[in-house]
Amino acid sequence: MRYSQLFIPTLKETPSDAKVVSHQLLVRGGFMRQLGAGIYSYLPLLQRSVRKASAIVREEMEGIGAQEFFLPALNPREVWEASGRWSVMGDNMFRLKDRSGADYCLAMTHEEVFTAIARDELRSYRQLPQIWYQIQTKFRDEARPKSGLLRVRQFTMKDSYSFDVDQAGLDRAFEAHRQAYERIFSRCGLSFMQVDAHSGAMGGSASTEFMVRTEAGEDLVAHCATCGYAANTEKAESRAKPRPAKASAGSTEKFATPGVVTIEALSKDPFRVAAEDQLKTLVYIADSKVVLAVVRGDQTLSETKLQTATGATEVRPAKAEEIRVALGASPGSLGAVGITNVIVLIDRSLEGAADMVTGANQDGFHFRHVDVGRDVQGKIVDLRLVSADEGCIRCDGRLEIFKSLEVGHIFKLGTKYSVSMGAKVLDEGGKEVPIVMGSYGIGVERIVAAAIELSHDADGIRWPMSIAPYHVVILALQALDPEVAAAAETLSAALKAAGVEVLVDDRDERPGVKFKDADLLGIPVRIAIGKKSLAEGKVEWKRRGASKEAMELVALADVAARARALVLAEGGKLAS
């Protein structure tokens, strides 16, 4: 393709509203433009990369026997009512009405529609297993779109669903997806890791996220370098920093703490109660029920874990009035001593803790000598957020915590949707059983954005060969010079004949402009054709990102074969 005829609106300056690198470079490089918050138009160059990523996804899905569908993004309310998610999805789902006033939504995922097809059409275990997938636009009314393509309201997702007659079948489908995902992300040039994850609104049991470690990500992963344990902090567990064991110090005793409403204040003069010797009592409303969550004073509650523990679909901090009604005191003086009329959940690390201090549910007073189990009773669950440098739960290593971007997520759904929607088959024994399902997603644009986050420099993008918009860019440094132009033409034709995708910068621009744009666009191989070297029948070959010293003069006649070999070696695909 001739650069002069392509639409590649590059910018000299970084757009002021772009914060993360992938966003900046995609806009500067003329790959995309914003239409609204979290809504982007993909320009020709980006579309090429997205299609390449999609093609890799498609190949690997076909490789595990998955069959491609294309389902409606516009869904009637009924199918979402059937699974109960019309209400569960809340404000995150775009909703609309048709002309007759009937409710519709823009699908944010497709468990319901696929399960409905399975329910209507699958009757026998003989028809199983099935893996169905699609690569489709998804819509989510994100509360806060941000970071360019990393968090948007409309995006492309590969979603697949497995249907099996039993758990063993699901395990096989899950494993097949894990391996397909490993191949997909590797082929797209990403370094990634698999982490244990929270299942959230998807329901189901086990789930694994595929994470790319980058500061641009929004998830926090806890990782143990010693044994390899890795989990999203929504799920991660650790050995809590130990608290020096204390013996019970007799019965509880109320003492005045006027004006003291924080853990911090209580740890100072005149009280000097270490944070780890305090019980932090937090009041939440879980699906309209009051819940007390108790963690150690030096720990942080994980709302996600609280949600898991309560089984509620919505969990929020209680308002001051609600707290007063439930406990008769204000935040800062709360405790769970003797509380039996509401649900009390206690973090596992507090099991057996003795001689603690906690609020007395009377403003200005606390209790001391509080023993968990004796004075504070409730269900012992995992509630606290892990923090860096705590001990690994699997070995004696330490955890590190870092930001990551979720590019894929695989779930063992089990029978949640098949039961709620009535998708059943007859098993070998003629018994009717719910289909055992799995659900598997990949954010296609996130692959592209993650590749940029991982691979760029001060000058621009450095695309992996497999998803680069073109394999080679030819710079005709003196575009108006007949010999240079002719050489560019000849070389372009040779590369094309060899199956290499080539972009020819034939613009009547100064060399500096072409070099800058080429660096910005990040095409893996740059061939510069200038008068001087051309006189000797040579052109300059340079890998994007390679040092100046790595530039080589290559005979014109050798370029095509060499480029073809490189494309193949680096996992690119030759055009047929």
Place this chain on the structure above:
RNA sequence: CGGGGCGUAGCGCAGCCUGGUAGCGCGCCUGCCUUGGGCGCAGGAGGUCGGAGGUUCGAAUCCUCUCGCCCCGACCA
């Protein structure tokens, strides 16, 4: 949804506090020049100052409302 910030030419910004007929850089168009890392010179086009209402002789500037975007938090398969 809470907190903060910003909307002025295609892009990046100044002007606003202290009201007086809108400016800079880049880009764009024309000509000359130049041609291996975003050249140089000269000329030129381009703006309902996000929108509505108000105050005023007069509003980009002050006031009210509103829309949009960005950031932090909450939220989030």
